[in-house]
Amino acid sequence: MMARQICRSLWLSWRPHRLISKSAMDVRRLSMQPPTMHLRPRVFPTSGFEIIDPCQKVEEERLPFYKQDDYYPMRMGEVIKDRYQVVAKLGYGTGSTVWLSRDLSEQKYWVLKVHIHTLKENQEIKVYRHIAGASLGDHPGREYVRRFEDSFKLKGPCGEHDVLVMVPLGMSLRTLQEMQKDAVFQQDLVLRAMDQVLLGLEYLHEVDAIHTDLHADNLLVAITDDSVFAMVEENEVDTPSARKQAGDVTIYVSQYMLGGAGPLTISDLGQARIGRQHRGNAMPIPYRAPEVILNMPWGAAVDAWSVGLLAWDLLEKEGLFRIYDHDCQEENDAHHLAAMTAFLGPPPPEFLRSSAEAKKYWNDEEQWHGPVPLPSKPRLESLATRLAGKNRDMFLDFLQCVLRWRPKERLTCLQAYFHPWLRGEGS
Numbered sequence: 001m002m003a004r005q006i007c008r009s010l011w012l013s014w015r016p017h018r019l020i021s022k023s024a025m026d027v028r029r030l031s032m033q034p035p036t037m038h039l040r041p042r043v044f045p046t047s048g049f050e051i052i053d054p055c056q057k058v059e060e061e062r063l064p065f066y067k068q069d070d071y072y073p074m075r076m077g078e079v080i081k082d083r084y085q086v087v088a089k090l091g092y093g094t095g096s097t098v099w100l101s102r103d104l105s106e107q108k109y110w111v112l113k114v115h116i117h118t119l120k121e122n123q124e125i126k127v128y129r130h131i132a133g134a135s136l137g138d139h140p141g142r143e144y145v146r147r148f149e150d151s152f153k154l155k156g157p158c159g160e161h162d163v164l165v166m167v168p169l170g171m172s173l174r175t176l177q178e179m180q181k182d183a184v185f186q187q188d189l190v191l192r193a194m195d196q197v198l199l200g201l202e203y204l205h206e207v208d209a210i211h212t213d214l215h216a217d218n219l220l221v222a223i224t225d226d227s228v229f230a231m232v233e234e235n236e237v238d239t240p241s242a243r244k245q246a247g248d249v250t251i252y253v254s255q256y257m258l259g260g261a262g263p264l265t266i267s268d269l270g271q272a273r274i275g276r277q278h279r280g281n282a283m284p285i286p287y288r289a290p291e292v293i294l295n296m297p298w299g300a301a302v303d304a305w306s307v308g309l310l311a312w313d314l315l316e317k318e319g320l321f322r323i324y325d326h327d328c329q330e331e332n333d334a335h336h337l338a339a340m341t342a343f344l345g346p347p348p349p350e351f352l353r354s355s356a357e358a359k360k361y362w363n364d365e366e367q368w369h370g371p372v373p374l375p376s377k378p379r380l381e382s383l384a385t386r387l388a389g390k391n392r393d394m395f396l397d398f399l400q401c402v403l404r405w406r407p408k409e410r411l412t413c414l415q416a417y418f419h420p421w422l423r424g425e426g427s
């Protein structure tokens, strides 16, 4: 519902960066093949595309720790396992490239997430298997968490790559947000998004999995109109995507897929953890919960912290926290904790007593004595937001219920789902 509304409003104002030009008839012809036939792979163009200057970095090449040899050198049109023909590139990440493929035996489209070969242990596959083994198939949050259909190993020139076969999904909530006026969503869309995210997280927590990496890039809108996949394929044949030749390897520019309006899907479980209690570093820096920064044991409540920051980011132009120091982790932590103290007030004494690390930042009287000054930020409850009246009060109350120093005091995802702001008691 949410995505349908977003897409409808976007449809007029936004065009994919590569237009789909083949007629719907051609697409229909493709999908009307008899279902049992093993299709012959089609030939993809070897010319007619923009060739990007080899000096320019493209997509995964721009990532800080990119090493070409780690990634599988996929070629457009390649047939994997004698079954999946790669028909478009959909994305990339620090650990993978992601491709739309046509199943030559089942007349379906699948996404292949092809991991780098250097992962010692594939956490994402481990987590998916754990979730699949949990008998909670009828949980209402299950449909909001990405699943995989199959996995296999793919031999590349430098090593073996894990491949996840998944249902194709649409663009990320971040991409949709960037297309909105002023790059923020209207409140009713945020409420719907938060509902789905909270149910999805509640499902993960029920099966003892913690996501730890929740933000708008990892929330993908499911596609309801399957004809989009064939159109994306046709588009790749008609107007092949721009690419760059880097030695023997071709780096392609990804396509977006816009196709109707399915639910939001929590994706990328590569950082997820199994079990209730953990220690050590986790979470992207600006989203890091205080117990993680202070090296305390942490659990599912870190996701509730991220939920608060996600809600803020979807509604407001500037994030609450950011990366303060790119070069020095300690300086960054000090700034981050100082900003939290300004927004939330000082942490409760029992929270400080449970972390040896806390002594670096607060003295025995619980006064801040960290290496950086406390910023003069207003407290969370007095922040100006784009909302007004009762909506604003409820939104700030919601934030105060999830952005709490003590993890035990944060609402669980299920409790947060029932917060009055999300249950429409605002306006």
Ligand SMILES: Nc1ncnc2c1ncn2[C@@H]1O[C@H](COP(=O)(O)OP(=O)(O)OP(=O)(O)O)[C@@H](O)[C@H]1O
Pocket: 090, 091, 092, 093, 094, 095, 096, 097, 098, 111, 113, 166, 167, 168, 169, 170, 172, 217, 220, 267, 268, 269, 270
């Ligand atoms: N099922 C899917 N359908 C369509 N596109 C997808 C799908 N899964 C992933 N993508 C695209 O590929 C991109 C990378 O996927 P993902 O975040 O899972 O990779 P990653 O390598 O684990 O990334 P990270 O850098 O966060 O570790 C996503 O941002 C999205 O654009």
